[in-house]
Structures are given as C-alpha cells and as structure tokens.
Amino acid sequence: MAQPAITPAPLAPPPVAKLPARAVLPWAAFFGLLMLVLLYFVGAEQGALSVFSGENVHEWVHDGRHLLGFPCH
Known part of the structure; x- marks a missing residue:
C-alpha cells in the first residue's frame, strides 16, 4: 500500500x-x-371582521386560504 x-x-x-x-x-x-x-x-378577512368592503381581498387570498386549511365557503 502506498502512503501519501x-x-x-x-x-x-x-x-x-x-x-x-x-x-x-x-x-x-x-x-x-x-x-x-x-x-x-x-384567515379572517371576510364577513364581520372585514377591514375592506367587498370581496376583493377574499379573491386575492382564496387559494392560499384553502392551502392553509381555512374554510371560506
């Protein structure tokens, strides 16, 4: 065997x-x-806790809401 x-x-x-x-x-x-x-x-931007009126924020975060397990329908 060779050694270095x-x-x-x-x-x-x-x-x-x-x-x-x-x-x-x-x-x-x-x-x-x-x-x-x-x-x-x-998780909570809709309904009674809504800061912004309308469904715009809900639509922007809709898929992320389902991915994280938050119900929205």
Missing part, C-alpha cells in the same frame, strides 16, 4: 459570526408583525 508523502492538515472550523440580540430583535418583531397581518388577511 504529505499528510493533509486538519481543517479548522470556520469562524462563527455572532449577532447581538439588539440587532436581531427589531427585525424579528417586524417580521413577526408582518406574518400576523398576513395571517389575518388570509
């Missing part, structure tokens, strides 16, 4: 960049609020 003349050095793990919580928290709050607004429009 030079043995490869073990690879060092890549440096891990740590983000401070103060930098992440505002973005997490923003995206959390955005997700709640989107969930409202997909």
Whole structure:
C-alpha cells in the first residue's frame, strides 16, 4: 500500500459570526408583525371582521386560504 508523502492538515472550523440580540430583535418583531397581518388577511378577512368592503381581498387570498386549511365557503 502506498502512503501519501504529505499528510493533509486538519481543517479548522470556520469562524462563527455572532449577532447581538439588539440587532436581531427589531427585525424579528417586524417580521413577526408582518406574518400576523398576513395571517389575518388570509384567515379572517371576510364577513364581520372585514377591514375592506367587498370581496376583493377574499379573491386575492382564496387559494392560499384553502392551502392553509381555512374554510371560506
């Protein structure tokens, strides 16, 4: 059996960049609020809880509503 003349050095793990919580928290709050607004429009924007009159929002999110399991008919 032939052995290599030079043995490869073990690879060092890549440096891990740590983000401070103060930098992440505002973005997490923003995206959390955005997700709640989107969930409202997909799940509850019709009938008595409607913010906009008419069926326009309902028609725009109709397929997403069925995909997520919300009843609408």
